[in-house]
Amino acid sequence: MNPKISDFGLARSVGGNETEANTNKVVGTYGYIAPEYAIDGLYSVKSDVFSFGVMVLEIVSGKRNKGFCHPDHKQNLLGHAWRLFTEGRSSEIIAESIVESCNFSEVLRSIHIGLLCVQRSPRDRPSMSTVVMMLGSESELPQPKEPGFFTTRDAGKATSSSTQSKVSANEVTMTQLEAR
Template sequence: MSLDWTIGFHVVNGISRGLVYLHQDSRLRIIRRDLKPSNILLDNEINQKISDFGMARSFRGNENETNTKRVVGTYGYMSSDYAIDGLFSIKSNVFSFGVLVLERVSGKRNRGFSHPEHQLNLLEHAWMLFKQGRNLDLIDKLIVESYNLTEVLRSIHVGLLCVQRCPEVRPSMSSVVMMLSGEGALPEPKEPGFFTERKLIEGGSSRIEHESCSINEVTITMIEVR
């Protein structure tokens, strides 16, 4: 996960602008339902391409969201509103992007994240540190030599805005681009949507039947919502 911060920030910006194109600039509004690191390709000049659109959905006209009975994606990058309720929209992509940002800053994966002092996932951990004013503790020690402190702290803040529990309060990707490149004050983030497959299973939800679970970055998750 670790990557020189200058390159990492360039990648984050590229992904955000790519999502803006898919959400509002292309002829059809496209929702990328499985946004994760392995679906972000880099060429020799570190140009980013969002790949694998096999699970993408397109919207026409003023459509912004829809419900599905088959949830596809990878645990750790799905918002709770999508994974549990089957509701996906451009804000589902915003959530996944927020996870990518927090992973890039921390050098850790959200899925499978562990800490010796607690059992929180990465989003919970980042939220706890933010509330305690300890954002510096989230930063990957391997990027210390290359990072711009202002950029990193701003990226953490924007990442937390993207993973807020309620889809309506997550920013649009066009707003995210502006926030990442700007210097103005940012709104205070609200609590993230803490979805993990462990919590879904422990919750014993009778509404969801697992067909197959994603155990790595290649396999997809498919859940039947009843």
């Protein structure tokens, strides 16, 4: 029962005493993989923090990051959550199924923490122990920076939902993903 760095099956490629590594092959679940791992094959404990942040935003919104495409701006869940946060409208991402029964301030705090976890630079992301402390306290949270990268669908090129463009926040990289 020793936890390892992982993204749903990635743990098999990391030794028990390693905290970061450089891989030759990127494996993991798209939508949860940290940008530095997806682009450069570099992963660390902060890669797990990114995956955790994605899951927090998925739980709060009731939507999956992969496959989500907002009709107004074509961004995935991370981009949509970031947009709402910067506009002071984070409450709009809360799933209708929980909005009536949830502790509103705790859910807004969870969104804020989720965005801190998916920041572009691993250095900017909190450690998991810090995340646990933030979740269990009411202390003031730092302002998050823009997410590492988020997907924008290109309606002009895509003919089905299986084709999408991945765009980094700094617009340096672009990868076209297509189903097999």
